[in-house]
Amino acid sequence: MKITNQVVEKHGLKTEEYSSIKKLLKREPNLLELGIFSAMWNEHCSYKSSRKHLKNLPTKGKQVIQGPGENAGVIDIGDDDAIVFKIESHNHPSYIEPYQGAATGVGGILRDVFTMGARPIALLNSIHFGSPDHFKTKSLLNGVVSGIGGYGNCIGIPTVAGETKFNSTYNENILVNAMAVGHAKKDKIFYSKAKGLNKSVVYVGSKTGRDGIHGASMASAEFDENSEEKKPTVQVGDPFTEKLLMEACLELMKDNSIISIQDMGAAGLTSSSVEMASKGELGIEIHLDKVPCREENMTPYEMMLSESQERMLIILEDGKEKHAKEIFKKWDLDFVVIGKTTDTNKLILKYNNIIEGEIPINALASKAPIYDRKWIKKKLTKSKVDIKKLKKIKIEDALIKILSSANHSNKKWITNQYDQMVMCDTAQKSGSDAAIIRIHGKEKAIAVSVDSSANYCKAHPITGGKQIVCENWRNLISVGARPIAITNCLNFGNPENPEIMGEFAECLLGIKESCEFLNYPVVSGNVSFYNGTNKKNISPTPVIGGIGLISKFKKPINHQFKKNNSTILLIGKTFGHLEQSVFLEEIYSISDGQPPEINLVNEKNNGENILEIIKNNLVNSVHDVSNGGLIIALAEMSMGSNYGVKINKPKKLTNLLKYFFGEDQSRYVLEVDKNNLGKVEKILKNNNIFYENIGSTQKDYFEIQGELKIDIKELYKINDRWYNNY
Amino acid sequence: MNSSVIVFPGSNCDRDIAVALEKMQFKNQMVWHKETKLPKSDLIVVPGGFSYGDYLRSGAIAGKSLIINEVIRAANDGCLVLGICNGFQILTETGLLKGVLLRNQNLKFINKDINIKVINNDTKFSNKYKKDQVLKINIAHNEGNYFTNPDHLKELNNENLIAFRYCDENGVVNKDSNPNGSLENIAGIFNSKKNILGMMPHPERMVDNLISNTDAVNLFSSLLN
Numbered sequence: 001m002k003i004t005n006q007v008v009e010k011h012g013l014k015t016e017e018y019s020s021i022k023k024l025l026k027r028e029p030n031l032l033e034l035g036i037f038s039a040m041w042n043e044h045c046s047y048k049s050s051r052k053h054l055k056n057l058p059t060k061g062k063q064v065i066q067g068p069g070e071n072a073g074v075i076d077i078g079d080d081d082a083i084v085f086k087i088e089s090h091n092h093p094s095y096i097e098p099y100q101g102a103a104t105g106v107g108g109i110l111r112d113v114f115t116m117g118a119r120p121i122a123l124l125n126s127i128h129f130g131s132p133d134h135f136k137t138k139s140l141l142n143g144v145v146s147g148i149g150g151y152g153n154c155i156g157i158p159t160v161a162g163e164t165k166f167n168s169t170y171n172e173n174i175l176v177n178a179m180a181v182g183h184a185k186k187d188k189i190f191y192s193k194a195k196g197l198n199k200s201v202v203y204v205g206s207k208t209g210r211d212g213i214h215g216a217s218m219a220s221a222e223f224d225e226n227s228e229e230k231k232p233t234v235q236v237g238d239p240f241t242e243k244l245l246m247e248a249c250l251e252l253m254k255d256n257s258i259i260s261i262q263d264m265g266a267a268g269l270t271s272s273s274v275e276m277a278s279k280g281e282l283g284i285e286i287h288l289d290k291v292p293c294r295e296e297n298m299t300p301y302e303m304m305l306s307e308s309q310e311r312m313l314i315i316l317e318d319g320k321e322k323h324a325k326e327i328f329k330k331w332d333l334d335f336v337v338i339g340k341t342t343d344t345n346k347l348i349l350k351y352n353n354i355i356e357g358e359i360p361i362n363a364l365a366s367k368a369p370i371y372d373r374k375w376i377k378k379k380l381t382k383s384k385v386d387i388k389k390l391k392k393i394k395i396e397d398a399l400i401k402i403l404s405s406a407n408h409s410n411k412k413w414i415t416n417q418y419d420q421m422v423m424c425d426t427a428q429k430s431g432s433d434a435a436i437i438r439i440h441g442k443e444k445a446i447a448v449s450v451d452s453s454a455n456y457c458k459a460h461p462i463t464g465g466k467q468i469v470c471e472n473w474r475n476l477i478s479v480g481a482r483p484i485a486i487t488n489c490l491n492f493g494n495p496e497n498p499e500i501m502g503e504f505a506e507c508l509l510g511i512k513e514s515c516e517f518l519n520y521p522v523v524s525g526n527v528s529f530y531n532g533t534n535k536k537n538i539s540p541t542p543v544i545g546g547i548g549l550i551s552k553f554k555k556p557i558n559h560q561f562k563k564n565n566s567t568i569l570l571i572g573k574t575f576g577h578l579e580q581s582v583f584l585e586e587i588y589s590i591s592d593g594q595p596p597e598i599n600l601v602n603e604k605n606n607g608e609n610i611l612e613i614i615k616n617n618l619v620n621s622v623h624d625v626s627n628g629g630l631i632i633a634l635a636e637m638s639m640g641s642n643y644g645v646k647i648n649k650p651k652k653l654t655n656l657l658k659y660f661f662g663e664d665q666s667r668y669v670l671e672v673d674k675n676n677l678g679k680v681e682k683i684l685k686n687n688n689i690f691y692e693n694i695g696s697t698q699k700d701y702f703e704i705q706g707e708l709k710i711d712i713k714e715l716y717k718i719n720d721r722w723y724n725n726y
Numbered sequence: 727m728n729s730s731v732i733v734f735p736g737s738n739c740d741r742d743i744a745v746a747l748e749k750m751q752f753k754n755q756m757v758w759h760k761e762t763k764l765p766k767s768d769l770i771v772v773p774g775g776f777s778y779g780d781y782l783r784s785g786a787i788a789g790k791s792l793i794i795n796e797v798i799r800a801a802n803d804g805c806l807v808l809g810i811c812n813g814f815q816i817l818t819e820t821g822l823l824k825g826v827l828l829r830n831q832n833l834k835f836i837n838k839d840i841n842i843k844v845i846n847n848d849t850k851f852s853n854k855y856k857k858d859q860v861l862k863i864n865i866a867h868n869e870g871n872y873f874t875n876p877d878h879l880k881e882l883n884n885e886n887l888i889a890f891r892y893c894d895e896n897g898v899v900n901k902d903s904n905p906n907g908s909l910e911n912i913a914g915i916f917n918s919k920k921n922i923l924g925m926m927p928h929p930e931r932m933v934d935n936l937i938s939n940t941d942a943v944n945l946f947s948s949l950l951n
Contacts, residue, residue, distance in 0.1 A: 149835050153866070154776045156738020240736050240779030247735075331735060412838075419837045419866040421931050421938070422774075424742045438936065555936065 001031045011038035011214075017369060024363040032301045032349065032357040038214070039267035039305055040274060040364040043529050048369050049495040050527040053508045061521040063484050065189065071112040071263065072182075073523025074189055075485045077549050081439060082186045083446060084118035087126075087179035087489040087545040089528035093234040094176035098143025099150070102127075102176050103237035106151040107309050109180040111263035114246045115312065117190040117253050118182025121423060122437045123152045125162040125178050126450045126489070126543040130171030132406045132726065137166070140174055147237075148178070149417040154239035155246070158426050159418035160435035161448055166406045169454070172533035177489040179545040181448055183439060190253060192262040192272075194280030194315050194341050199259060201273070201284060201339040202321075204328050205245045205311040209294035211235050212268070212307025222494055222530045233307075241310040241333070248331040249312065257320035264311040270304045272313040273339075274347060278365035283344035288351045292334040300349060300356045315341060375501035378461050383592045385579055387657055390588055395631070395656060396708040402586050402628055403635060403719045406726075410639075410716075413723030428556040431640075433478035433624055434548070436556050445553035447481030450545045453627075456595035458539040459580050461503045465510020465542060466598050470665060472546040473518055474624040477607045478668065480557045480614040481548025486515065488525040488544050493537025495529045503540040504529075511542065517600040518607075520546070557614055559623035559636060561643035561697050566620055567677050568645060570630065570692045571684070572606055572667030576658025582628040583661035596665050603666040609687045610668055618676045618683075625667035631660035633669050635702060639719055644702040644712040647695040656707065671697060727950055729754045730767040732797065732813075734788050739774035739810065739930060746930040747771070750946040757793060764796040769806045769949060772797065772813030774866070774928060784827065784869045785812060789819030798822060806850055806949065807922040811867055814914070814924035823917055823924045825874030830867070831907025837866040839938070840905050842890040842913045842927055843897050849916060851923045852889065853951055854944035860897045861890075861941040863927040865905060870926040872908040872915070882915060889914035889923055 001007070008018045011034055021029055021037050029037065043049060059067035065082055066074035072086035090105025106123060113120050125148055130137045141164075152159045157180070212235035252258060260280070262272040269291070277284040288300045294308070316324055321337065328335035342348070347364065349357040360367075402408050415430040427445060428436035434449035451472040457464030469486065476483045488511065493500040515522060531538045578584055579593025613619055625633045638644040650659045672680050684691050695705075703709040729752040733740045740756065747754040755765055764770070777788035788794060794816070801807045801822050809817040817823045830836055839862055844855040855861075874882070882888050890913040894903040904911045906926075914925030929942030 146834070153835055153837075153868075154736070154738075154779070156775060238779070240776060240781070243736055243738070243776075416838050417835045419835070421837065421864050421928070422738055422742070422866065424745065424931055424934065424937055427937055553936075 035301050035305050036270050039270045041368050045267050046368045049371050049373050053505050057512050057522045058516050059521050067523050071115045080186045082184045084113050084116045085181040086112050086524040087487045088526040089489050090176045095174050097234040098140045099147040100236050102144040102147030103151040104235045105176050105178040107237045107242050108265050109178045113180040113182035115263045117188050118184035120157045120180050120182040122181040123157050123159040124450045128165045128170045128175035131168040132166050134171045145414050151239045153419040155243045156422050158420050158422050161430050169539040173531045175491050177543050190261050192276050194260050194276040194282050199341045200316045200337045202314045203336050203338045206241050207292040207294040208306050209308045213305045222532050235307045235309050237309050244331040245310050248328050251327050257324050259315045261314045268307045274364045277361045283342035283346045285342050285348040286339035290336050290338045300351050373501045374498045375505045376498045398587050405586050409722035410720045432558045433475040445550045447476045447479045447548040449475040452543040454539040454541040460594050461506035462510040463595050465507035466514045468544045469514035470603050472544040476548035478622045478624045481550045483548040485521050485523045486544050486546045490527045491541040493532045500537050507542050560641040561637050562620040566697050567672045568695050569670045570694045573690045575664050576662035577664050581663045596663050598665045606666050618680050619670050621671040623669045629661040629663050638702050638712045639716045643697040646698045647704045649705050727752050727768045729769040730757045731771045732757050734759045734777035736777050737773050737775035743771050743773045743930040746933045759791050759793050761793050772809040772816050774811030785815035785819040788816045809924040817924045824878050827869045828871040828873050829869050830871050835868045839864050841893050841895050843893040845888045846886045849920045854948040864931045865927050870906040872912045887916045
């Protein structure tokens with residue numbers, strides 16, 4: 001087949017990129033080689049647009065064992081325990097085929113974690129859909145949720161936390177981000193870097209089929225009206241085989257058989273072999289006739305570009321083949337030596353001993369293009385919303401409208417479809433600020449949470465970027481965990497558009513600022529560009545997944561009120577910032593203005609002292625104040641508990657709507673027993689933390705003095721309705 | 727007491743039940759599905775999970791596996807057998823328990839804490855409970871909708887072979903307290919000799935206060951009794 005301009009374009013490569021390929025090879029590539037370049041040089045695998053900005057993120061820290069660049073990040077949680085975690089997007093496939101797209105998203109991220117020697121212990125997800133009125137939303141929601149559940153439930157890893165949001169910006173391009181967390185022994189972490197010459201390269205797992213060919217390239221382009229035709233590029237998941245693969249790998253990892261291991265994720269056999277060779281500065285030779293195939297007459301091109309799931313590539317120590325093969329045989333999986341490491345620094349592909357392709361490894365890895373894309377700063381609107389000029393609404397009506405909206409309803413319809421308890425270490429499930437997972441057989445636990453704030457990021461990318469890191473940190477603090485590190489999934493539009501590239505660059509500046517200040521490094525992550533259809537880009541949606549440690553776990557703390565007549569303290573200052581709030585969006589459909597500012601000094605001080613208060617067992621419940629403001633936080637603390645609140649009217653801020661719905665940052669609500677109040681206040685005062693005593697808990701009713709009084713059971717019903725009626 | 731937990735390649739509650747059994751002082755061992763001999767056991771547990779992926783019909787392939795012949799033989803000899811969730815589905819596939827587990831009425835996987843009521847407390851599995859005692863327990867299944875023919879249903883009722891029924895927190899058994907559409911709210915049944923119990927809820931998830939509660943502790947201590 002002749003390589004024409006059309007063929008090059010079909011492979012998602014630009015003319016100038018094709019010229020560099022010819023220069024690097026010193027000849028024209030054949031079709032197989034072109035396919036391989038296309039798989040390695042696309043945005044998804046090469047990070048060509050993002051790399052320049054990503055390298056500014058803080059990635060080091062006392063507890064960081066492995067930062068970005070490996071299959072997942074690794075952190076030290078004391079003793080000989082390590083946590084391995086990462087988040088990844090599967091947006092494009094999930095839009096085309098929601099069930100399989102979401103399922104294989106979960107499968108892929110799980111492999112990233114157990115490849116490193118960790119047993120997965122928790123799954124999380126962040127899913128964003130279009131407007132509920134959009135004709136596709138309902139089926140996409142159904143498909144994605146059952147896909148996530150279908151995979152996680154079958155393999156037996158609990159899905160413990162997540163977020164689900166609806167916004168018309170995702171009408172034509174939904175987001176499905178999956179995060180996996182695993183536990184490993186600190187001295188038993190496995191890496192992808194190849195070492196040694198003439199070592200066996202082994203293919204294990206499922207057979208290779210024709211599914212997912214060019215998946216990574218598909219995920220590196222915008223959608224158009226023909227997107228449906230891309231369905232064959234979506235992979236098909238088999239969680240049962242993944243379970244076998246996971247158990248077999250973890251069994252083999254018990255001794256010293258493995259030199260390096262890499263899962264076949266995006267760009268399958270191509271990226272896994274290139275990555276191992278490139279990190280080890282070696283060559284690799286693969287005999288494609290040995291690759292186990294699911295279908296007949298598969299070509300080298302199809303084998304190298306297939307994204308069939310549940311496959312791994314392993315480089316074994318000499319003499320360990322027999323032992324390793326026995327383990328994979330026990331689990332009924334394929335195990336075939338398909339090649340060896342070489343000193344050629346080339347990827348050499350043979351079929352029946354005839355060379356089908358030959359490419360220098362560095363041409364695919366270090367020499368892949370890097371772009372310093374043009375970006376422009378966000379034009380910020382200065383508009384302020386004058387609440388007095390808006391149509392009047394009663395606090396009660398606004399509260400009910402928000403609690404019964406798609407975005408703020410109880411998500412049990414979703415979370416009940418996920419097995420949250422399998423493995424029997426889930427001490428706190430979805431619906432809390434963060435989930436808590438006990439480290440099996442130990443006294444310690446980790447807390448996990450995923451968060452995003454696309455509206456804030458759209459209005460002010462720097463502040464938005466700062467805010468999501470803080471929001472995530474606050475969620476971990478609220479359950480008594482010390483935040484350690486994050487992973488991020490950066491979902492953006494087309495990076496060739498300077499405005500979008502600006503959103504990316506500025507969000508990253510914000511993330512960097514918060515991470516540095518809070519000593520909260522980024523240890524893994526993923527970039528997903530080209531989220532949009534026909535030039536319509538999604539709002540910038542960076543998603544942060546954080547891990548915190550509870551070193552002495554005695555009982556979970558959460559946001560639900562526990563006792564009658566305890567004091568309610570509001571920590572942090574309330575200014576009544578309404579721009580970009582849930583209130584203005586849900587009640588008036590206003591999305592103007594700037595998000596609330598973040599004072600990082602207060603953020604850190606408030607958080608660290610709340611952690612201290614929780615550790616000293618001085619609070620009954622804690623909740624951070626986030627979307628929807630104080631009143632939503634209080635409602636969430638009441639719903640599902642037996643106690644409501646009686647809140648006094650504020651003394652200072654006279655506009656009640658601003659007081660109750662404002663989204664000022666760095667705030668928490670604490671429920672404190674009367675006899676602990678003195679001790680708590682002392683800690684707060686000693687550390688110069690602003691707080692207000694705003695009322696107390698009471699039985700059965702949610703009450704704001706002189707404004708409203710609702711039965712909390714009624715409130716729960718209002719909050720529980722939306723999904724069941726959708 | 728010696729217990730054996732059968733491990734299919736897709737079992738995923740095998741570790742959980744082993745932890746619970748050991749916590750309750752059982753002397754437990756794991757038995758791989760390719761084995762053809764069972765170690766000496768007083769109790770055999772067929773755990774939850776997705777035995778062989780369950781792409782065909784839940785438990786269908788496990789019902790024909792190598793080890794299952796040994797489980798059937800032991801059960802017929804009077805050994806105690808506990809099938810949990812997928813284990814219950816497998817036991818119905820073998821014929822050790824009658825009836826079938828259909829897809830949940832809402833056609834969705836359901837994981838949540840629900841309540842069940844102890845119907846028969848005069849068995850090896852339930853003697854530490856009071857009759858009609860309400861337990862809070864976790865379910866996690868896609869096919870838990872128990873169904874059987876009218877004659878067998880009559881037998882279940884007349885012979886007191888219903889172990890648990892879904893109910894609300896006050897013990898009321900009705901449509902609202904039925905999570906999956908199961909016939910007469912049945913959550914677990916015995917065979918006619920009452921040495922086999924199949925149940926959809928997960929007792930192994932309810933033996934630790936830090937994680938959930940200890941409502942299932944008495945199931946295990948009944949067995950030790």
